[in-house]
Amino acid sequence: MKARLASLAVVIGVWWWLSLGASSLGLPGPVQVVDALGRLMSSGRLMSALSVTLGSFAAGGTLAIVIGVPLGIFMGVRRSVGLAIDPVLTALYVMPFSAVIPLFVLWFGIDEMVRLAFIFTFTVPQVAIVCYQGAKSTPTTLVEVAKTYLATERQIFWKVILPYEVPFIFTSLRLGVGLAIQAMVVAELLIQSVRGLGFLLQFASAAFDLATVLGVILFIMLLGAGAVAVMQRIETSVAPWREGISADGGGSNV
């Protein structure tokens, strides 16, 4: 916790120092940005933009999880399915975000549907790949132990593969939130049919109001960090055995 506060303080300090020297370049300092953010909030524009944005974000993200997690697990359990779908997911994963927007507009129009589809398409590969890796890497000994105790296929799935998968699911959710936020902002920047956070960004930068631009970006970052922190809390309570095991550093949090 101390280390985190310290690094945060350093970042803010450097930002402030840069903004002093580089005011001619147009880098607003922390105070101006927070001030702009405060004005956005009190005018109610931030909240109304947020409510617009969160709608498609939540729908697209949830859909990506509801489909991506089971898909990944299924791929891991049925190896041939995994081998067949894995390259498709990888291809989707490396597809350039913004370049395919016109296609999406063509297919899904410019309403709610296109944002939902966009967020879904860019989040689902990552979520599924991580869950696939997890299910695939279930140690054979753990499965064999269950077989020794005469576990049925069902019991092996529910009592071995799925519990082993839990940390991978949480990792996939963490990565998924990040991707969904990026996809959401890109979609709103490029398809300006609604007045969401992306619209606020676009509007402010058109007016060269950099303090507001940075304020909105800061707000989005805080939102994402908050979501990830909440998920880590849930993970530690759902998967307490992970504490102390930090294969990917996931154990030592909060």
Place this chain on the structure above:
Amino acid sequence: MSDPSPKIVVDHVTKIYRTRKRRDTFLGRFLPDLRPTIRELKAVDDVSLEITTGDFVAIIGPSGCGKTTVLRMMDGLIFPDSGEVRVNGTPVLGPRAECGFIFQDFGLYPWRTVIDNVAFGPELRGVPRNVRYELARKHIDLVGLKGFETSFPHQLSGGMQQRVGIARMLSAEPEIMLMDEPFGALDALTRRTMQFELIRILAAEGSATSVFVTHDLDEAILLADKVVIMSARPGRVKEIVNIPFARSERGEALLETSMFAELRHHLWLGVHAEQPL
């Protein structure tokens, strides 16, 4: 020893592992493998063994000679290419309730507490929680882990983890205990402690039939009634050595006797002659 029906019969068993070299390329995932390369490895060659009820048998032999393979065929985790393994007179077609298995790397479920690991077998059989917990507690006490019921495996030392493994096996109440280098992952000191602990635990449990694989000659003599020496790959039974000590004699003092030293030397020669340089 005139038991008409031995507990485990390994009847002219041969096991060949076939590894198929898959083309793990991007396109290889979509295309059928037209010329798959199959590598064959004869791990075990015409092995026959009879294990009588109540026997405690150790299998020793050079690394890679097929000890694990034999043990896994007894448990029905893998199957022979020719020959047959019979337990209680019927062929082994898969894991069965009579057999318990101890894994070298413990095989504990990291997401389960000690008690839930130990109660795993009964849980799968649908035994109600309070009944299976009572059973589990009994065995947790027996292996000396009282007070650690709610710990997770990663909070325990290696020796303690294998105690959990033993308790888990005992809670399934097997007639036959199969152990693959049960203490192989432990340091020498802990291993010695666990050997005496196993003697104590099995004495308390009554005489089940046990087969274990080991690299530790002292362990083999200390625990077993019979030691099976296997030859280098492809594994065959080279010699079966009877260990004449009574259960009550098996303790620290035994290690110092000349009889023990003689047996150890005998086993050492048997295995050493096989060990590839």
